[in-house]
Amino acid sequence: MYLTKSAIEKLLDNKQLIIRPLLDKQTQLGEVSLDLRLGQDFLVSYLGRDVSIDATGETRNRPLHIFFDETRRIVGEAFVFHPNQVVLCSTLEYIRLPDNVFMSLTTRSSYSRLGFSLSTVVQPGYCGCISIELTNTGNVPVKVLVGARLLQARFFKMESSTKYLNTDRKYLCQVRPQVSKAPEDTEFKILKSLVNTTPNLP
Amino acid sequence: MKTPNLEITPQNLELRFSQLLRVTDKLKSSKYSDSKKKEKLHQTLMVAITKIDDCNFCGLSKTELWHHHVLIERIFLWLEYLVDSTINQTPYEIMNCLELVLADWIDDLDNYVLLTSLSNKRNDFAFHYDQDPSLLIEIRKLLKQYYDIDLELDVIRIILPKFLSHDYLTAVHLYHELAHFIDWKYSVTDQVLFKRGLLFRKDADENKIKYQEHFADIFAAQYVDRASCVHLSYLTYRKPNGKHPPTRIRIELVENFLDEKESMIVSDIKKATLSCTRRPLKKRFKTAGISDFNNLIPIEVRAPEELHGLFIEAWDIWQNPKSALRKNFKRSDLYRILNNLVEKSISNYFLTQAWEKKYVSDEIRN
Numbered sequence: 001m002y003l004t005k006s007a008i009e010k011l012l013d014n015k016q017l018i019i020r021p022l023l024d025k026q027t028q029l030g031e032v033s034l035d036l037r038l039g040q041d042f043l044v045s046y047l048g049r050d051v052s053i054d055a056t057g058e059t060r061n062r063p064l065h066i067f068f069d070e071t072r073r074i075v076g077e078a079f080v081f082h083p084n085q086v087v088l089c090s091t092l093e094y095i096r097l098p099d100n101v102f103m104s105l106t107t108r109s110s111y112s113r114l115g116f117s118l119s120t121v122v123q124p125g126y127c128g129c130i131s132i133e134l135t136n137t138g139n140v141p142v143k144v145l146v147g148a149r150l151l152q153a154r155f156f157k158m159e160s161s162t163k164y165l166n167t168d169r170k171y172l173c174q175v176r177p178q179v180s181k182a183p184e185d186t187e188f189k190i191l192k193s194l195v196n197t198t199p200n201l202p
Numbered sequence: 203m204k205t206p207n208l209e210i211t212p213q214n215l216e217l218r219f220s221q222l223l224r225v226t227d228k229l230k231s232s233k234y235s236d237s238k239k240k241e242k243l244h245q246t247l248m249v250a251i252t253k254i255d256d257c258n259f260c261g262l263s264k265t266e267l268w269h270h271h272v273l274i275e276r277i278f279l280w281l282e283y284l285v286d287s288t289i290n291q292t293p294y295e296i297m298n299c300l301e302l303v304l305a306d307w308i309d310d311l312d313n314y315v316l317l318t319s320l321s322n323k324r325n326d327f328a329f330h331y332d333q334d335p336s337l338l339i340e341i342r343k344l345l346k347q348y349y350d351i352d353l354e355l356d357v358i359r360i361i362l363p364k365f366l367s368h369d370y371l372t373a374v375h376l377y378h379e380l381a382h383f384i385d386w387k388y389s390v391t392d393q394v395l396f397k398r399g400l401l402f403r404k405d406a407d408e409n410k411i412k413y414q415e416h417f418a419d420i421f422a423a424q425y426v427d428r429a430s431c432v433h434l435s436y437l438t439y440r441k442p443n444g445k446h447p448p449t450r451i452r453i454e455l456v457e458n459f460l461d462e463k464e465s466m467i468v469s470d471i472k473k474a475t476l477s478c479t480r481r482p483l484k485k486r487f488k489t490a491g492i493s494d495f496n497n498l499i500p501i502e503v504r505a506p507e508e509l510h511g512l513f514i515e516a517w518d519i520w521q522n523p524k525s526a527l528r529k530n531f532k533r534s535d536l537y538r539i540l541n542n543l544v545e546k547s548i549s550n551y552f553l554t555q556a557w558e559k560k561y562v563s564d565e566i567r568n
Contacts, residue, residue: 021550175542
């Protein structure tokens with residue numbers, strides 16, 4: 001079920017949905033969505049001495065964070081998104097979702113029109129600031145204010161609850177963007193062993 | 203090669219200044235958007251460096267060479283701290299908390315700027331300031347005399363470990379270090395020693411160190427309760443500092459202060475503090491009964507007392523083997539989670555305060 005303004009408000013009032021800080025509820029809460037703000041920390045990808053990012057889980061390879069430069073801003077400062085540069089950032093808001101509500105996150109249309117696009121789903125029970133991967137797909141650099149309402153969240157209620165903490169979570173309670181932890185995926189070992197054991201498929 | 207001259211020569215001053223210029227190049231585009239005072243100090247130093255660059259050291263007298271040596275060394279020192287005080291380096295969340303503490307104890311806080319230096323040593327927590335106030339007066343005089351530059355700010359230098367700069371559990375140690383600055387500013391320990399007749403004895407220096415530590419322990423406990431003792435007992439375990447009083451006694455005095463038990467030393471320190479600072483030593487923290495940290499969410503802080511209380515809440519969870527979080531998370535995850543929650547609670551508080559202040563003032567204007 002798609003949650004409307006009154007349902008979102010009720011979740012906030014009952015503290016089932018936590019959003020901290022919610023600086024301007026009146027402006028941020030729309031009829032069917034809630035705007036989220038751009039956070040203060042950024043990981044900016046850059047070209048280093050390594051020829052490629054290795055996300056195959058090879059332990060001898062250098063960790064992924066070396067491909068990113070960490071930088072901070074304060075709310076109200078500008079951050080420049082250069083064309084085609086991957087920038088990991090996070091929401092200003094720390095969020096805890098109810099166990100039966102998941103969230104769909106997109107860029108607000110005002111920012112999509114500048115060349116940003118994002119579409120991601122946040123699982124029920126998630127807690128933390130949400131890491132987002134933003135790329136300016138346009139041809140010119142775009143300056144964005146830290147703290148600006150860049151994202152739009154929509155909430156969906158499910159028929160039953162899930163337990164977010166029942167499985168090991170890689171990105172729990174984060175307050176700043178995190179680099180990919182793809183190499184920690186547990187099935188990598190199995191996948192690699194298949195190379196020598198399975199016949200080549202046509 | 204001739205034997206080095208023990209006086210300041212134009213050549214060794216030129217060498218030092220060239221080194222200073224190398225650091226300056228790196229600093230030119232630094233941003234200190236968390237503090238206008240840092241920006242102001244930076245600008246003042248840059249103007250001073252530009253003007254000194256035009257000076258011909260070979261044409262200076264011995265006295266003038268010495269004056270320039272003092273100026274260059276001081277500018278160099280401040281630049282070393284400014285390097286680590288940029289928005290990307292400094293953990294401004296904890297710095298903001300310390301500024302609030304200073305605001306409780308210093309009337310002319312606008313004249314002070316806090317700079318940080320990140321050390322590679324894991325236990326390096328320290329406050330540095332000019333023990334001799336006449337030195338800063340002299341530097342101001344020289345800047346005005348030679349280059350017509352007004353320097354209004356005084357600098358408090360804070361050192362903390364680089365790898366622990368976002369470690370809010372260990373950061374409680376900074377409350378203790380800040381206390382030494384307050385002690386120096388108001389001479390609280392001297393007052394205690396004087397009242398107890400210890401100031402002019404042979405062992406006055408030894409006693410002074412003891413009372414300085416007791417004062418700093420009690421001062422920190424005002425804000426972070428027993429949290430600073432927990433860390434203290436770890437740091438001094440099996441390796442007591444010969445000059446400092448025994449850890450057991452230090453912790454006992456903190457307990458006496460917090461529990462308001464009779465203790466001559468605590469009583470003397472409280473009286474001297476009130477007399478010297480006109481401010482009482484008292485509990486200046488508040489904690490919520492059931493912490494939101496247990497639900498993995500930042501605490502909504504509404505007052506500075508609750509802000510200091512965040513450190514206590516984090517330590518309470520960390521120290522409690524029966525806490526649900528302890529049971530549910532690996533220690534490294536819990537360490538990360540607690541630090542994240544404290545940091546976010548602090549930054550949310552300052553942001554919300556600033557937002558509400560601006561929002562209200564805009565509404566009034568409209």
